[in-house]
Amino acid sequence: MLKCRTVCKKIAPLARASSTLCRQNVRRTGMKHGRILPHVPAVNMATGPAGASRQNQFYVLLVGATCLGGTIYTYQTVTGAQKRYDERFAVLHQATSEEIAPSTQTESPAAEAIGTAEAVSQSEPQAAPAAEEPSPLSTGAEAAPSETTEPLPGPDSALASLKLPSHAPYLLIGGGTASFAAARSIRARDPGARVLIVTDEPDLPYMRPPLSKELWFADDPAVTDTLRFKQWNGKERSIYFQPPSFYISPEELSSAENGGVAVFTGRKVVHMDVRGNKVQLDDNTEISYDKCLIATGGVPRNLQVLERAGEEVLNKTTLFRKIEDFRSLDKVSRNIKSIAVIGGGFLGSELSCALGRRSQDSGLEVIQMFPEKGNMGKVLPEYLSNWTTDKVKKEGVKVISEALVKSVTCKDDQLEIQLKDGRLVKTDHIVAAVGLEPNVDLAKSAGLEVDSDFGGFRVNAELQARSNIWVAGDAACFYDIRLGRRRVEHHDHAVVSGRLAGENMTGANKPYWHQSMFWSDLGPDVGYEAIGIVDSSLPTVGVFAKATAKDTPKAATEQSGTGIRSESETEEVALSPVASTTPAPAVTHKDDYGKGVIFYLRDKVVVGIILWNVFNRMPIARKIIKDGEEHTDLNEVAKLFNIHED
């Protein structure tokens, strides 16, 4: 913009000069070019000289008008931004005015609108952080819309402290897996710690994997209420990490003798003041902290075509992540004839298999479509992805691969999905499982860095963003000493990183070192555990053996007596190996990929490993990745896994 202005400034007088000359010359006939050019040496007119003087005029006017228009636009944008900035500060000042004795209380709630406008024009642009400054500029207009009476800061703040702690030594933003793991870690290491979890969900911390797997296989019809599921070994458990009695109420947090973990549900943190070490919730309450963890996770991504498709289509679309999504999808899937899952990754494939399983009883048509060639196309090498797709199809899913959605319309109460290659798919409901958008809403107000490659908050190897702020879970883009900067969206990573963040919040200063793993089950016959960077674009080496009936996820958990895969390794030490009385009959697989190990290589170093239908060997895989060595013969490395044994 500025460049343009300076250029225009230079050109304009010259242009004017030349146009005057041109006009003068037009009156005469028989022009000589030689006379014109010396006068306007710097101007290089695109149009011809003499006879095109009208055009020159027009050209000059056009350029001038553009510059003027640009200048006006710039000015408006800048002043608009200034206005927004001022408004924001005014709002913040109003918010803090509740806590500090407002200097003026002349504005009544009804005049709040006027007061805001006044504050906008009066407040200093470089006002100090919206902290305890009793700025006379804040006109004391009521911030909380619900407040109708004059603010009485004394009794109000006393009431507020009864209702809510205004200070939490450990504040965890987000109430998911990472947050809970951190809370537990903090409590274990800091005796009597007072931990406050603030979550915008209405639920206490729970684990997500069963939402797309085990809960769908539960026999109990009341599963949507109880959220309890039976594991393969028969043991039942709830998806909640702990029952409500584990937690203390936020009101008791400050006074509890031995501290505790309090969860504040249904509240969202909207603003973070790093300088003042405090956050602001959506109801304008402020909570200050000593150490803070941001574990905000993410929100499911949506396809642009779906967002643009209109309300009717959106009403028939589910973005799957939370308990409420599970409940609504469960309900919907019982009442419709056909459902389409868009997305071929973990969530999409797991949901398809779960719904496909259900379809065998209810006759529900389950369609899964994705742009890749096969299920888990971005994770598994092609041959394995194809094999997996066949298995998914056997679960009763109609798989449409290499499908790009062009548009979706609602016709006769049915959804019509038009694919780019011309195919048309008709269905009653859509589940979009196309990725997760990390929630970095607080980055702006907190002044935290957001990673442009992976998304999420950028943190160091110790998960620290700033001095007293850590980030863990799906939202953390961290530096992995071994594997480089990454962001991981898996359950075990949330646990590992949450624990690590909790440890570091209590002074441990440890980097991310214990590699997290992940797993997936696609039906009872296909299960795998994986660790590290598992990206199908990397060269792979797979070592396979023939599988027997013992090598299924079901058998693995039955043997170890646990339900969740990552747990089976901690429990393993406590249980004696189950001796099978009779040798299981060998199940012949038509294809060859019964069980094995797949190594993912980057510059000849193993950076990722998949254990394909081979269980309870994760420690060996972890060790190999930790070493980071170049192995010349990966078959020898594969021997370490004893894939032929159970």
Added chain:
Amino acid sequence: MSYCKQEGKDRVIFVTKEDHEAPSNAELVADDPNDPYEEHGLILPNGDINWNCPCLGGMASGPCGSQFKEAFSCFHYSTEEVKGSECIDHFRNMQECMQKFPELYPQEDEKESSNQPEASSGSDSVAAPTESSASAQESDSVPDNQDAS
């Protein structure tokens, strides 16, 4: 007989049991027992109890966490002939606390006494976690107290 095929950039090897019978000659880097980054088992290298061990589940972090820590520490450092004999009061406090939260600490004999054998077979329980320390340090996604029988 093992055979190999190449699918583009991906190599696939099929092996029989016999192929894998010979011990592996792959070299693994020796673990440093004093590595500060490594996760530890129940007992830290300096002899202290690792309260953050996944094997403890939520015992040290729940509402009865402090009572549990007192009792277990007392036992751990006890040098009496009958280990932990002087810690009866602590264990009683812990039990009383746990009885207040039946949901969290199911009141079965095995549950309570499971703490005792774990404590009493001190060396065994130490050996088990540290031996398979790599596996024992799997992050727990499940609090064990929660498991209803």
